[in-house]
Amino acid sequence: METRKKIYNVISEFLDNPQIVKEVSSTPKRFEIVDMKELAPGIKRVVIRAPLIASKAKAGQFVILRVDEYGERFPLTIFDWNKSEGLITLIFQEVGVSTRKLGMLKAGDYVMDIVGPLGNPTEIKNYGTVAVIGGGVGTALTYTWVRALKAHGNYVVTILGARTESLLLLEDELRRLSDEVHISTDDGSKGFKGFTSELLKKLLEEGRRFDLVMAVGPVPMMRAVAEVTRPYGIKTIVSLNPIMVDGTGMCGACRVKVGGEIKFACVDGPEFDAHQIDFNQLMNRLRFYRDEEMKALKTKFND
Numbered sequence: 001m002e003t004r005k006k007i008y009n010v011i012s013e014f015l016d017n018p019q020i021v022k023e024v025s026s027t028p029k030r031f032e033i034v035d036m037k038e039l040a041p042g043i044k045r046v047v048i049r050a051p052l053i054a055s056k057a058k059a060g061q062f063v064i065l066r067v068d069e070y071g072e073r074f075p076l077t078i079f080d081w082n083k084s085e086g087l088i089t090l091i092f093q094e095v096g097v098s099t100r101k102l103g104m105l106k107a108g109d110y111v112m113d114i115v116g117p118l119g120n121p122t123e124i125k126n127y128g129t130v131a132v133i134g135g136g137v138g139t140a141l142t143y144t145w146v147r148a149l150k151a152h153g154n155y156v157v158t159i160l161g162a163r164t165e166s167l168l169l170l171e172d173e174l175r176r177l178s179d180e181v182h183i184s185t186d187d188g189s190k191g192f193k194g195f196t197s198e199l200l201k202k203l204l205e206e207g208r209r210f211d212l213v214m215a216v217g218p219v220p221m222m223r224a225v226a227e228v229t230r231p232y233g234i235k236t237i238v239s240l241n242p243i244m245v246d247g248t249g250m251c252g253a254c255r256v257k258v259g260g261e262i263k264f265a266c267v268d269g270p271e272f273d274a275h276q277i278d279f280n281q282l283m284n285r286l287r288f289y290r291d292e293e294m295k296a297l298k299t300k301f302n303d
């Protein structure tokens with residue numbers, strides 16, 4: 001633990017150098033929360049004033065955020081941005097100590113620092129017919145994908161999934177943007193009963209053809225989508241959200257094996273060819289700090 005703390009401190013100093021990163025607070029309490037809203041149980045949307053990030057953000061990119069000086073850094077997809085008002089919007093699920101702390105803030109509060117925009121923007125062009133699949137909080141990214149794909153003239157079929165109807169996110173927004181929206185819930189409370197990957201399989205078996213499939217959500221879901229499209233030879237892109245610390249390719253926390261090579265999701269991704277990803281290794285790495293997270297939740301929130 002001591003060694004890990006030291007590493008975190010070194011990286012913190014690195015990140016606090018304004019010449020290296022694009023936007024990071026030089027004084028505490030720099031990034032004002034303009035709005036905080038609950039979208040579904042445990043899932044919130046936060047609007048933060050971050051003009052430099054808003055001026056440069058592109059679809060597919062993310063930020064790394066730290067709530068306060070004792071907090072860990074964690075990545076969140078940039079859901080939306082407004083250059084003229086200098087605002088960015090993030091959607092997050094309260095799953096650990098840091099996201100819970102973020103969720104307790106309200107308009108007028110501040111977060112300590114935000115680094116970004118990080119990662120490579122999504123490669124958007126006219127592919128033809130694209131299936132965009134979002135599960136859980138990953139739906140935030142599908143919204144930015146669909147918006148950008150439609151701007152390039154694609155026919156977009158959105159597949160939206162959640163455990164149950166009350167956890168479905170952004171359905172109205174995605175219906176407005178997409179050519180078609182298909183819903184799946186694990187418990188069958190709305191739409192197709194089952195997983196998004198099973199719904200995709202059903203559409204393919206019915207004869208639907210896609211030039212590209214893009215998916216974001218829990219790792220098992222992205223792996224299942226990759227296995228559905230593999231026999232059809234459909235190019236499949238997924239966006240990974242592994243553990244990240246610095247977001248600049250230095251710490252190695254986000255490493256993932258793609259096509260037999262080690263890649264860093266923060267600088268080489270976050271989007272990769274799903275058929276090349278070693279999902280087993282990725283899932284093992286995501287389990288790495290689960291015990292510590294559980295202990296931290298118990299200490300902080302008595303869960």
Ligand code: FES
Pocket residue numbers: 243244245246247248249250251252253254255264265266267
């Ligand atoms: S987060 Fe450190 S290398 Fe990617």
